[in-house]
Amino acid sequence: MDTTLRDGAQGEGISLSVEDKLRITAKLDALGVAYVEGGWPGSNPKDVEYFERVQKLPLKHAKVTAFSSTRRPGVTVEEDANIQTLVHAGTKVATIFGKTWDLHVFQALETTLEENLAMIRDTVSYLKKQGLEVIYDAEHFFDGYKSNPPYALETVRAAASAGADWVTLCDTNGGLLPDELSEILGKVKESLDVPLGIHVHNDGDLAVANTLTAVKNGAVMVQGTINGFGERCGNANLCSVIPNLEYKMGFTCLPPGGLALLTEVSHYISELANVTHFSQQPFVGMSAFAHKGGIHVSAVSKNPVTYEHMDPALVGNKRRVLVSELAGLSNLKYKAKELNIDIQFESPESRKIIRQIKELEHMGFQYEGAEASLELLLKKAFGQHQDYFKLESFKILMEKREDDGILSEAMIKLKVGKETVHTAAEGNGPVNALDNALRKALEQFYPEIKAIHLSDYKVRVLDEKDATAATVRVLIETTDQEATWSTVGVSENIIEASWQALSDGITYALYKKYSKEKKAQS
Incomplete structure (x- = not known):
């Protein structure tokens, strides 16, 4: 018996609309839950509406209970009014x-x-x-x-x-x-x-x-x-x-x-509740079957039972191998296979890229939550990368007026193929202006960019003791109609870190589209 819609909704920070509750009911029914506790019909108008509308859902497994x-x-x-409301639910x-x-x-x-x-x-x-x-x-x-x-x-x-x-x-x-x-x-x-x-x-x-x-x-x-x-x-x-x-x-x-x-x-349900999903949650979290240490990855590659208590597919999850400062050649092999990257594993390039990743992580890069940037890094290291555009320069102007907010404008100069593009755009802030200018410059060459948008932007200060001069890590999540991917940038300058993550996000979108087309043609 699932009580998410009643007891779960009493959790701090959780608020579900009637539409949310109906969608969750349908999802729990698809899962096969026997009873779904829909709410307390005598407590609020939202639950009264829910019980009226839930009658129309074609449920196969779940009995809804008031x-x-x-x-x-x-x-x-x-x-007793509560009892009568219950009866009439x-x-x-x-x-x-x-x-x-x-x-x-x-x-x-x-x-x-x-x-x-x-x-x-x-x-x-x-x-x-x-x-x-x-x-x-x-x-x-x-x-x-x-x-x-x-x-x-x-x-x-x-x-x-x-x-x-x-x-x-x-x-x-x-x-x-x-x-x-x-x-x-x-x-x-x-x-x-x-x-x-x-x-x-x-x-x-x-x-x-x-x-x-x-x-x-x-x-x-x-x-x-x-x-x-x-x-x-x-x-x-x-x-x-x-x-x-x-x-x-x-x-x-x-x-x-x-x-x-x-x-x-x-x-x-986490998405509908607007609650960040707990990565370390057993069975269903992103990290539940994630492996980072080189010794672990080496063993899991031979037999997953060595470091997994069950097959993740049984609960609809999947195994993940992380490439980080703790990575060894086993991590790289597993990741290359997963990303379909052709690598000669005993080559000097393999050892070189592992050293490079460790150096980058020492600088503050973190690829566990930015696998799109990692894939581009591996493609570049093994000569399988394509430059869809090259930055020549960008400049950002910010103007603060006494009675207004801050106006941000970005000017960008790119090379696409043999053609140079020079354009400018405004934004709510410097990063937004830079994002708008980058898109404006590229959309004439790659119209598909219009379908993608930035869905999350996170900044983390890595060296708090350095105050405003601290190195920062920027994580950007980009999405289109099919998927979501994350990219990373690190710098003492927040604009530079943002540019690294922004440009990787656009590059990955183009790589994804054109590699899919190339595969379809072949």
């Missing part, structure tokens, strides 16, 4: 949460223990009479059990006796240890005969471990979020839970072929 609390103290279910499944911890009953609800039990029974019974499948989330169950074991068990018995289809045990504060979970879950199994679920938060960095432990001890529904999004430190990360359950523990979670979509879904 979320709410039990009825309020002293109010009947028929009079149009879903076939309802998820409700109730209080387990006596501390919450007394201090949060400000009611009696008996009234809390009645609230649970009344709500579950009412929803069952409406024809709904009911998932009961026992909020703060484990903290409640530690505080008052008999009462905590009484709350989940109340839900089960009222007809709940599922009882989910929640570690809402996220402070549980796996051995505690095993012991308590064993006590619950002795008291209930309904299917059990598990819902844990990650405040102790144990959400995945606790979830797997719960399944090992009899839980059959796992609740979590994609990428572990959620309040405070997040929820159990389904991108780690699912492959561990399927690949390591032998359980079936998704329909056939679903596991191979996991990396795509993880990155897709």
Whole structure:
């Protein structure tokens, strides 16, 4: 059961539109998730609209569930607005949460223990009479059990006796240890005969471990979020839970072929949430199967099992070999094969380019996140590079007026073939002006440049102690309708570093286009 749209959306910095929520629902359905918790229809107009529109999605696997609390103290279910909104959400499944911890009953609800039990029974019974499948989330169950074991068990018995289809045990504060979970879950199994679920938060960095432990001890529904999004430190990360359950523990979670979509879904949801994807995230991160040390790469080239716990293709990821100051000939061989570059590996050029890369990285270049620049560097080193243009000079003027912003203008002189081009362009800043001037000069020769644009620009100061005279590294991400690529530049002058990355980005776009055409002709 995926709770990204409800619990995940409560994470700091995450805001999903109705359109985002509908797209994510469709993506989770394609993955093969059994239940998608869409939101709390009584809490805001956005969720009301979502539940109206989600009915029109042609879902194949997922049941959409609406979320709410039990009825309020002293109010009947028929009079409780949240319960009525839940019923009218149009879903076939309802998820409700109730209080387990006596501390919450007394201090949060400000009611009696008996009234809390009645609230649970009344709500579950009412929803069952409406024809709904009911998932009961026992909020703060484990903290409640530690505080008052008999009462905590009484709350989940109340839900089960009222007809709940599922009882989910929640570690809402996220402070549980796996051995505690095993012991308590064993006590619950002795008291209930309904299917059990598990819902844990990650405040102790144990959400995945606790979830797997719960399944090992009899839980059959796992609740979590994609990428572990959620309040405070997040929820159990389904991108780690699912492959561990399927690949390591032998359980079936998704329909056939679903596991191979996991990396795509993880990155897709990060993009919609406008959250940078965590590169070191297990299974689905860009670095999850990345190899940098020469000894590692040499071994992986012979047998990936030497430094990989599983085949990355199983989760839709791929192996990456990084070329850096730690690289050896094995890294270069692997990278050349991956980039389809013809290299004589025992040649002096091979040793020379490895030394050059190490020297460049010592200067501040970093090719792990700029593989387009690396590919161009290798092509040039082995005589397979083509110059689509050559810079003769550029000049940047900046004018600050008292009542206006700063006006930036770049003048550039290039040689394309035998023809010299001299042009100028303005921009919001010096780098933007330089980018505009470069494009303006080249578009008459290479019209395809109009289809590409700069999608990200990052500057990192490498020597903070040098203050404004410090060396900087510029990373530029460029994109077209088909792909995205990254380039790098390093200099004590931010404009020079930006030029290196900008010109590499344009050069790579042209190389990509013309090499594809040449391959098609051959």
